[in-house]
Amino acid sequence: MSEQPYDLRKVLAEIKDLPGQYHETDVEIDPNADLAGVYRYIGAGGTVMRPTTEGPTMMFNNVKGFPGSRVLIGLQASRQRVATILHHDYKTLGQMLNEAVTKPVAPVEVTREQAPAQEVVHLASDADFDIRKLLAAPTNTEDDAGPYITMGVVYGHSVDHQQSDVTIHRMVLEDKDTIGMYIMPGGRHIGAFLKEYEAINEPMPITINIGLDPAITIGATFEPPTTPLGYNELQIAGALRNEAVQVVPGVAVDALGIARAEWIIEAEILPNQSMQEDINTNSGYAMPEFPGYNGSANPAVNVIKVKAVTHRQDNPIVQTTIGPSEEHVSMAGIPTEASILSLVDRAIPGKVLNVYNAPAGGGKLMTIMQIHKDNEADEGIQRQAALLAFSAFKELKTVILVDEDVDIFDWNDVMWTINTRFQADRDIMVLEGLRNHPLDPSELPEYDPARIRVRGMSSKLVLDGTFPYDMQKSFKRAQFKEIADWQKYLD
Structure with missing residues (x-):
């Protein structure tokens, strides 16, 4: 029998017994500001307002309003823990990722029966569907525009299906089937694909994948020129693990999801449409961002219409992060180190x-x-x-x-x-x-x-x-x- 492929649960099993790396609690926690507020003291680090510290990743097993769902925070909020997860020296992670870019391993498609992420299916057409009641997306602060997906890997492709890409964006739950997503101008391949769909006035099918092996979330943050348009960063995760990332066709949209995710949101980005990010709160803020300040709410984020949500049967995990935490340093900083090393090594x-x-x-x-x-x-x-x-x-x-x-x-x-x-x-x-x-x-x-x-x-x-x-x-x-x-x- 072959060894289980890498996913979030395999990673957690590897670090659970390591001193100071993992902690879980059954004490009830409110996902609205309390969860991030607690973790701020325990393990956030980074540019989070002091007092904070670098500590263990934390699993909250009892999330108020979301029975049967768990929330994991801060898995990558330690460079040393990332190194342990990737089985490498923390001082040379940049070199490791630089090498992975040059030796890509393409993802492999599997069937729905082989995809734990599709064990349970909720269709947006169901009368009682409400993603806000289904997904335990936390807020970082009481001023946030709403519950945010902060660790969702967006997977999409070009109109002709010849190019695909994964990226991470801030995404706020706006109503029962609507998400507001901020795509930073000029920086992401998903934005380039969206322009193609907007040119023909067609919605762009995507999946939003939550609860993943960190090899995927770290690899997904590479940017040009290291990974040019059409370079699917799932290939980096494949190289890091020396095994292909498994992907699966969506149940409601023409897009691929990550088969061993905890959750997959299947959706469409509406063409040439936008909405006010803080339409429900009018707070003027989005959420805390990596420089350590509250990000201003964007007056015109992209409109995402949810078509389905799928997840694992057994206590699915919502993975989240605090915007300015050490976790952002791991996800954005290590790939940037690799990008710099790649260019200077050539020059x-x-x-x-x-x-x-x-x-x-x-x-x-x-x-x-x-x-x-x-x-x-x-x-x-x-x-x-x-x-x-x-x-x-x-x-x-x-x-x-x-x-x-x-x-x-x-x-x-x-x-x-x-x-x-x-x-x-x-x-x-x-x-x-x-x-x-x-x-x-x-x-x-x-x-x-x-x-x-x-x-x-x-x-x-x-x-x-x-x-x-x-x-x-x-x-x-x-x-x-x-x-x-x-x-x-x-x-």
């Missing part, structure tokens, strides 16, 4: 040893690059690497450059190099008038009318903390004796 091979997109930037806004210089002729190559990083990922705002003796995963070590190998009058580069992420509130025109013409423009920063190669003797760290058996003194 200046051997000069960038490693890259880390730290939590302070939410995984998107900041990267730390570890630089290797062979000789005096390499002086300046570090700044070239920074420019390459900006071109690899347009949403990057700050690059910190350090030497190879600095641990890029140790913030104290990074700040040490800025204090001892850095002079502000010569080691700062500022690049004005570039594009960045529109969720950064400092990029509003009123913040700097002279330089920010439209929302999402930014000045970008490079802090060069590398020492000049010809002065290396002045920057040699104090050397301590290497002790092979030092751990015996802890016994």
Whole structure:
């Protein structure tokens, strides 16, 4: 009998008994703000308002109003836990994903009988259908526009079915069969496919897949140029697991779902239609986003009409996240590291040893690059690497450059190099008038009318903390004796 394919339940079984990695509770929890409010203290981390910490993933087994359904939060809210899940060293996850992109394993189609995600079927045409009563989608705060799907992988294809893609978006439950989805302009392949359907005024069939192996959710966040239009990121998950992701035809729409998901929402994106994101609350807010602020409600999100919801028979799991948590850093930051490494390795091979997109930037806004210089002729190559990083990922705002003796995963070590190998009058580069992420509130025109013409423009920063190669003797760290058996003194 073959081994069970990877899915969320297999991953949880692998980490349940590891100290500090998993906790579940039967205490009743309200999904409206309480669930995220509790996890904020226990394990959210990231740019979440303090006090917070990096802790275990948490399973809530008793969700108020949703008997038989469970909610899992924070599975990827620890880089070390992600590394454990992917069976890899946490310091080189970027390299691992970079390699996976180049060795794709295509998904494989299975039958409905082979798809746990379709064990139970609810059709939107049923008289009592109401997705708000079916899916335990939490709110992060009391100001949210409504219950949000924050860990739903959207799976769609081009009009001619020749190209397909998976992406993650924020999606709010608006009424019994309507979801509002924010597709960021210019950034996602699903948006490109939607334009094709809108050109012929036809609805675009999609599935929204919830409760997945993290190899899928992390792989899904890759963006161009690393994964160009038509590159289905399920192939990355296949490479990471060395097994194809199983997909299954929908029961109500002409689209594929992820067969081993916990939930699949089958739906259509209506062409050339939009709605107010916070139409039910008029709070002015959407939900907390990765920079740590409440995202403004969008006046014109895409309208999604639900056609069916399918799920597993046995206590299906709704997977969710807190917008600014460490989980976003894992999902957005590690693929960005891979994208940067891919470009710099081609342009200046051997000069960038490693890259880390730290939590302070939410995984998107900041990267730390570890630089290797062979000789005096390499002086300046570090700044070239920074420019390459900006071109690899347009949403990057700050690059910190350090030497190879600095641990890029140790913030104290990074700040040490800025204090001892850095002079502000010569080691700062500022690049004005570039594009960045529109969720950064400092990029509003009123913040700097002279330089920010439209929302999402930014000045970008490079802090060069590398020492000049010809002065290396002045920057040699104090050397301590290497002790092979030092751990015996802890016994």
